[in-house]
Amino acid sequence: MILEKASYGACELKTALITGITGQDGSYLAEFLLHKGYTVHGIIRRASTFNTARIDHILVDPHTEGTRLFLHYGDLSDSEQLSNIIYNVRPEEVYHLGAQSHVRVSFDIPEYTGSIAGLATTRILEMLRRSEKKIRFYQASSSEMFGNSPPPQNERTPFQPRSPYACAKAYSFWMTANYREGYGIYAVNGILFNHESPRRGEIFVTRKITRALTNILGGKQKVLYLGNLDARRDWGFAVEYVEAMWKMLQLDRAEDFVIGTGEQHSVKEFLDLAFAYAGLNYREYVKIDPRYYRPTEADSLVADTTKAEDKLDWNPRIKFEELVKIMVDAEMRDGGLSPPGEGDKLLASKFPVRWWNSD
Numbered sequence: 001m002i003l004e005k006a007s008y009g010a011c012e013l014k015t016a017l018i019t020g021i022t023g024q025d026g027s028y029l030a031e032f033l034l035h036k037g038y039t040v041h042g043i044i045r046r047a048s049t050f051n052t053a054r055i056d057h058i059l060v061d062p063h064t065e066g067t068r069l070f071l072h073y074g075d076l077s078d079s080e081q082l083s084n085i086i087y088n089v090r091p092e093e094v095y096h097l098g099a100q101s102h103v104r105v106s107f108d109i110p111e112y113t114g115s116i117a118g119l120a121t122t123r124i125l126e127m128l129r130r131s132e133k134k135i136r137f138y139q140a141s142s143s144e145m146f147g148n149s150p151p152p153q154n155e156r157t158p159f160q161p162r163s164p165y166a167c168a169k170a171y172s173f174w175m176t177a178n179y180r181e182g183y184g185i186y187a188v189n190g191i192l193f194n195h196e197s198p199r200r201g202e203i204f205v206t207r208k209i210t211r212a213l214t215n216i217l218g219g220k221q222k223v224l225y226l227g228n229l230d231a232r233r234d235w236g237f238a239v240e241y242v243e244a245m246w247k248m249l250q251l252d253r254a255e256d257f258v259i260g261t262g263e264q265h266s267v268k269e270f271l272d273l274a275f276a277y278a279g280l281n282y283r284e285y286v287k288i289d290p291r292y293y294r295p296t297e298a299d300s301l302v303a304d305t306t307k308a309e310d311k312l313d314w315n316p317r318i319k320f321e322e323l324v325k326i327m328v329d330a331e332m333r334d335g336g337l338s339p340p341g342e343g344d345k346l347l348a349s350k351f352p353v354r355w356w357n358s359d
């Protein structure tokens with residue numbers, strides 16, 4: 001079913017299908033591919049409330065000439081519908097980004113997470129195997145798969161997953177590698193470390209912090225409850241990570257890549273920097289609530305991206321401190337406050353060609 005379409009004029013190149021187009025990465029990737037001239041199809045699930053907030057600015061009236069963005073109802077649990085969509089769309093590239101992507105929540109709904117973050121990958125790969133058309137496949141693999149493996153982590157680091165989410169993603173990783181080797185499908189794993197943006201889901205820790213900070217400044221919140229402040233992550237800017245996804249599907253030979261910034265910081269550092277940037281001391285507002293602890297945690301993740309630098313010519317322009325400022329500026333603006341503005345200036349200077357719009 002065609003729901004909406006967008007007009008971008010310009011040359012038509014390839015057709016791409018994105019699962020998870022309404023998510024953080026899916027929304028940026030859709031904009032990036034439209035900018036590159038692609039026709040983009042996305043799968044969205046039916047919900048009783050609108051779930052297209054991140055892509056509303058690229059959706060236009062379905063009757064407009066020059067349509068290059070189409071949405072289709074589907075669910076990653078529904079093989080029949082996935083099959084229909086792939087058969088009808090006949091894409092050159094499939095970006096499989098849809099997932100139950102929250103690690104803490106995966107402990108509450110492990111079976112569902114296994115089906116949607118794990119088995120769904122096989123559902124799609126099976127269709128690609130049966131397809132007469134050669135379709136390239138991107139799997140949204142995750143640094144969470146490394147779990148307990150000591151840092152830095154790269155393409156040769158063994159997986160020691162520490163959550164139902166990570167186990168499901170490790171299953172998807174190996175199915176992708178097996179379909180590549182067994183059936184000659186161009187299928188790649190992008191093993192992406194944490195990447196954030198103003199479009200990040202509100203219950204991931206970075207966004208939870210920037211939102212709380214804005215609410216505190218606006219007098220709407222007094223306390224921010226968090227879990228483990230000592231976990232260490234490699235946080236980058238989502239905009240740059242979707243560019244890497246696309247690069248991975250343009251090579252002569254399908255290979256897996258680790259994507260990250262190579263910098264590691266704790267949750268506490270994120271808190272400290274974000275609050276200080278807005279003129280506050282986080283210690284006056286943050287309390288620990290053990291409900292946000294995980295039964296098992298990936299304590300220390302940081303990427304070794306040597307391979308991506310060499311073979312994809314991919315180097316992140318935004319590192320930790322800059323990311324924090326970009327997110328705080330956007331959040332404060334969204335909350336009707338005047339941001340310090342350093343993040344906005346960074347964006348303008350580092351991205352002279354800005355292919356994404358509203359945040």
Ligand code: NAP
Pocket residue numbers: 019020021022023024025026043044045047051074075076077096097098099100101102116140141142143191192193194195196201
């Ligand atoms: P996200 O914001 O949580 O988006 C997830 C997307 O999947 C949403 O569009 C969601 O739809 C869709 N989805 C969830 N369950 C579905 C189902 N049963 N059927 C159809 N669609 C479903 O995630 P993200 O941050 O953009 O991440 C994109 C992908 O990369 C995910 O696979 C994630 O696991 C993986 N990943 C993310 C990171 C990161 O740091 N962001 C790092 C490594 C890997 P609704 O909008 O309707 O909920």
Ligand code: F7E
Pocket residue numbers: 101102103104141142143144192193194195203204205206208225226227228229231232233267292293294297298
């Ligand atoms: O947690 C700690 C928490 O939920 C980061 C997903 O995109 O990246 C993401 O997974 C850290 C963890 O992201 C709270 O324990 C403390 O150590 O923002 P997060 P994540 O679990 O790293 C990977 C690469 C993915 O693939 C996933 O899809 O922050 N933390 N206090 C907290 N985390 C949350 N969410 N909420 C807290 O209150």
